[in-house]
Amino acid sequence: MKDKTPHSEPYVGPDHVTEEEILCVDGLSFRYGDGTEALRDVSLHVRKGSTLAIVGPNGAGKTTLLRIMLGLLPGYTGKVRIAGISPLEARRLGTVVSWVPQRAKMAWDFPVTVQQVVRMGLVGKTGMFRRHSRADLEQIGRIMGLLDIAGIADKPIGEVSGGQQQRAIIARALAPSPALLMLDEPMVGVDQAGQGAFAALMRQIRENFGVTLVIVSHDLRTVIPECERIACLNRTLHFHDSPSKLTPELLNEVFRCDLTGLLAAPQLTPRSPGDRHEHHDHHHNQGGAGE
Amino acid sequence: MILQAMLAQTLWQRFWDNPLYVNALLGGTAIAVMCSLLSVFVVLKRMAFIGEGIAHAAFGGAGVALLLGLVLEEVRPPLARDAVIAAFCVATALGIGVMSRRWRLPEDSAIGIALVAAMALGVVLLDLRSALLQQMLASGSLTRGDIGYTPSFHDILFGNILFMRPEEVGVAWVLAAVVVAAMAATFKEMVFFAFDEETAVVFGVRTSLFYYGFLVLLGLAIVATIRSMGVILASAMFILPGASGRFWSNRIGVVTILSILIGVIGVVAGLFIAVWARILSPGPVIVLTLFAGFLASYAVHPLRKRRRRRNSPD
Numbered sequence A: 001m002k003d004k005t006p007h008s009e010p011y012v013g014p015d016h017v018t019e020e021e022i023l024c025v026d027g028l029s030f031r032y033g034d035g036t037e038a039l040r041d042v043s044l045h046v047r048k049g050s051t052l053a054i055v056g057p058n059g060a061g062k063t064t065l066l067r068i069m070l071g072l073l074p075g076y077t078g079k080v081r082i083a084g085i086s087p088l089e090a091r092r093l094g095t096v097v098s099w100v101p102q103r104a105k106m107a108w109d110f111p112v113t114v115q116q117v118v119r120m121g122l123v124g125k126t127g128m129f130r131r132h133s134r135a136d137l138e139q140i141g142r143i144m145g146l147l148d149i150a151g152i153a154d155k156p157i158g159e160v161s162g163g164q165q166q167r168a169i170i171a172r173a174l175a176p177s178p179a180l181l182m183l184d185e186p187m188v189g190v191d192q193a194g195q196g197a198f199a200a201l202m203r204q205i206r207e208n209f210g211v212t213l214v215i216v217s218h219d220l221r222t223v224i225p226e227c228e229r230i231a232c233l234n235r236t237l238h239f240h241d242s243p244s245k246l247t248p249e250l251l252n253e254v255f256r257c258d259l260t261g262l263l264a265a266p267q268l269t270p271r272s273p274g275d276r277h278e279h280h281d282h283h284h285n286q287g288g289a290g291e
Numbered sequence B: 001m002i003l004q005a006m007l008a009q010t011l012w013q014r015f016w017d018n019p020l021y022v023n024a025l026l027g028g029t030a031i032a033v034m035c036s037l038l039s040v041f042v043v044l045k046r047m048a049f050i051g052e053g054i055a056h057a058a059f060g061g062a063g064v065a066l067l068l069g070l071v072l073e074e075v076r077p078p079l080a081r082d083a084v085i086a087a088f089c090v091a092t093a094l095g096i097g098v099m100s101r102r103w104r105l106p107e108d109s110a111i112g113i114a115l116v117a118a119m120a121l122g123v124v125l126l127d128l129r130s131a132l133l134q135q136m137l138a139s140g141s142l143t144r145g146d147i148g149y150t151p152s153f154h155d156i157l158f159g160n161i162l163f164m165r166p167e168e169v170g171v172a173w174v175l176a177a178v179v180v181a182a183m184a185a186t187f188k189e190m191v192f193f194a195f196d197e198e199t200a201v202v203f204g205v206r207t208s209l210f211y212y213g214f215l216v217l218l219g220l221a222i223v224a225t226i227r228s229m230g231v232i233l234a235s236a237m238f239i240l241p242g243a244s245g246r247f248w249s250n251r252i253g254v255v256t257i258l259s260i261l262i263g264v265i266g267v268v269a270g271l272f273i274a275v276w277a278r279i280l281s282p283g284p285v286i287v288l289t290l291f292a293g294f295l296a297s298y299a300v301h302p303l304r305k306r307r308r309r310r311n312s313p314d
Helices: A062-069 A087-093 A114-120 A134-146 A162-174 A192-209 A220-226 A248-255 A260-264 B002-017 B019-044 B048-071 B078-101 B107-139 B153-158 B166-185 B187-195 B197-202 B207-238 B240-248 B252-277 B282-300 B303-311
Strands: A021-031 A037-047 A051-055 A077-082 A097-100 A180-184 A212-217 A229-234 A236-241
Touching: A021 A062, A021 A212, A037 A051, A037 A062, A037 A212, A037 A229, A051 A062, A062 A077, A062 A180, A062 A212, A077 A087, A087 A097, A097 A162, A097 B197, A114 A134, A114 A162, A114 B187, A134 A162, A162 A180, A162 A192, A192 A212, B002 B019, B002 B252, B019 B048, B019 B166, B019 B187, B019 B207, B019 B240, B019 B252, B048 B078, B048 B107, B048 B153, B048 B207, B078 B107, B078 B166, B078 B207, B153 B207, B166 B187, B166 B207, B187 B197, B187 B207, B197 B207, B207 B240, B207 B282, B240 B252, B240 B282, B252 B282
Parallel strands: A037 A236, A051 A212, A051 A229, A097 A180, A180 A212
Antiparallel strands: A021 A037, A021 A077, A229 A236
């Protein structure tokens, strides 16, 4: 692996990843056991430190693509490389790729504290039969401070707000200092004010952790302001470029319904930090979407 | 007052003077510790019905062990018989796991299938054994003395903690040590596994290993339990302590410690009540004591008010 570009990573640098292209998907196809085609000839290229949004309607194969990239689904054809290695190898390393699952799908009535949830992120890095290292625990303290959940560290996870639960599982995903962070439908069940806060949070995470983000969503409004690239998926890839080049016609083709109104909606413009809800910023991030 | 004290004294004396009671107390404590510890994760991971399935599988295991005992002298000692039952239970536990994870059968269906198949197999094998035994006795190739004590249907189904022999108490403590050590060594992974299995995989937890490993531990603990609680009631030990402990705290460490305490107190108290009442079998009394502890936990636990406040529509 060769380092092509110098990076400035102010906080944590996943130093085992040196290629500029962190995620490379080439000609990926997948069929379910019954022969149904889920994905056809999908190619994606994600530069290190950037943000990609994968959007598409329900049943477009977003979750399948995500599961393949996480190394959970074998049996695909084509090439998938994360930091130059296969998804399975990347997953087993425990520090290359990380995941924020859908909040709505989780059972929150479980007797663990916010801090315990965040520390779960270290299990792969620490390994079985071992205790977490002091350095890792200190790092977790910093992450929780940045995400503004340090004050609720000892509260049961079931008793904090939805936004705080969301930030706890994002902090958990950041705990092993991953190079690539995947978020599965992070905006489901989040109101307008919360969406603004989320966009600001994503910006903050990029600035502080230098992590590459892949956000999967069926909701166009929330992902566009924060990403350099958008991929429109409906079994196959319809678009993979900067969001500014997205046209209403193309969206209609992908979602198979009229979404013209969406593109003109104010949500598509970068938000100002003032839109935030229940969220404090520890750093200045005046800019809109990073370029 | 004095009469009460005397009554307590005599119960106390009566208890310690009888080695059966002392064995039951020692064995029961070991069983309570390992089952209560496992019960926390059985409850949190919603695996209660698996415990039920594995316990019933022990009936099939007993059929295999008793039939084998007719032809193989090695399988006749009670501990060897228990080893055969243990192998059968662990195999059934893994079978349930394979059916639900590999064959993609819903887990409750897999358990239901294993449960009835093992029970039916047990009855068929015990019938076969009776017929074979009659034949062997008639032909003179075997005498009653050769095979020793044989548990009846009732013994297998309901068990009796007072029949625990010293060597069985020893085995129970060894198993308890194995279960506690395994759970302590992998506690952080177990918690993640129980909390969110799918995400745990992505974070590097080998969840298949944990799933099957947990089933093996359950199988071993159940074999230690059926001797005292029987096939029917054994699963109470794998649900009630964890379900009671869950009421008390939202912290997994506290829940675990309280569940073990509740389990041990329930078993010991149940045993004492049964000994005091003289006419009651200890197994069902222990289950009822644990059930009373469960109801009491719900009635007085501190989280109840908070939870009600959170759930109320406002």
